[in-house]
Amino acid sequence: MQIDVVTIFPGMFPGALGCSILKRAQQAGRLRVTVHDLRDYTHDKRRTVDDRPYGGGPGMVMRVEPIFEAVEAILGAEATTQHRNGARTQQTILMSPQGQPLTSALARRLAGMDRLLILCGHYEGVDERVKRVVNLSVSIGDYVLTGGELPAMVLIDSVARFLPGVIGHAQATAEESFADGLLEYPHYTRPKVFREMAVPKVLLSGDHEAIGTWRKLQAMAKTLASRPDLVTASVRNEQQRGS
Ligand SMILES: C[S@@+](CC[C@H](N)C(=O)[O-])C[C@H]1O[C@@H](n2cnc3c(N)ncnc32)[C@H](O)[C@@H]1O
Helix, strand or coil: CEEEEEECCHHHHHHHHCCHHHHHHHHCCCCEEEEEEHHHHCCCCCCCCEECCCCCCCCCEECHHHHHHHHHHHHCCHHHHCCCCCCCCEEEEEEEEEEEECCHHHHHHHHCCCEEEEECCECCCECHHHHHHCCEEEECCCCCCCECHHHHHHHHHHHHCCCCCCCCCHHHHHHCCCCCCCCCCCCCCCCCEECCEECCHHHHCCCHHHHHHHHHHHHHHHHHHHCHHHHHHHHHHHHHHHC
16 A cells, blocks of 8 residues: 655654554555655745635644645646545545544555545644545544644554554454454453462463453453443444344
C-alpha cells in the first residue's frame, strides 16, 4: 500500500515511521509512506500556507491553493477536477476532529485500498473548499489536537496492522479488541505467581476448550464493565440482522 501524507511538519514523521512494526512493514515492501511538505506547493518567499479567516475571528485558516496543488502533484490533475475522486482503491483523507470516528472496522476497510493520501490540518483547520478533493474526514477522538500529524500517524498505524503480512501472527488481529465487538481477554506471562498474584489456573491447565471458554467469558465481563456501549451496539446489530 502507498500512503502519501501532506503536512507542514514533515519532521514529525520519521520517528514514528522509523521504528518497530511500521519500519519492518516498509522494509518488507508491504507499506510505502511518502511525506510531502505542503510549503513546497507555495509560491511566495515566505512559503505561506495560512491566512486570516473571512468574517473575522481568532486564529488562521489553511489556504486552499497549496493543498489543491499538492493533491494534483501527488495524484494527478483529475483528483481536483472530478468531485470526490471516487476510485474505490484510493482515498483522500482529511484528519479532522469533525470527521468520522476512527474504528477498527474503518481501519480494516482502508487497508483494502491501494493508496491513501492523508491531509494534516493546523491552526483553525483548512479552508472548507478543500472538501472538494476529500473522500473521507477522519477523527481519532472527541478532543482537539494542535495538528493533524499525530492523528495521521495513528491512522497509518491502525491501517498498517491490517495489511497482509505486517503482523506476524494473522490470528493476532482476528482475536484482539473490537474484532468481534468485544474487548480482548486478559493476558498473563511468567512468573506463575508475582507478589501473591497468581495466574488463573485454567491458563496453566493445557485444556484448550476450557481456556477458550474462560477467555470468552472474561472478554464479555471486561466489555460489560469498561465499554457497555459496545455490548449495546452488538445486541442492536444482532436484532437488526434478525428482523
Ligand atoms: C486545532 S485543530 C482545528 C479544530 C477546528 N477549529 C475545530 O474546532 O473543529 C487543527 C487540526 O488538527 C487536526 N486535528 C485536531 N484534532 C483532531 C482529531 N481529534 N482527529 C483528527 N484530526 C484532528 C485536524 O487536522 C485539524 O485541522
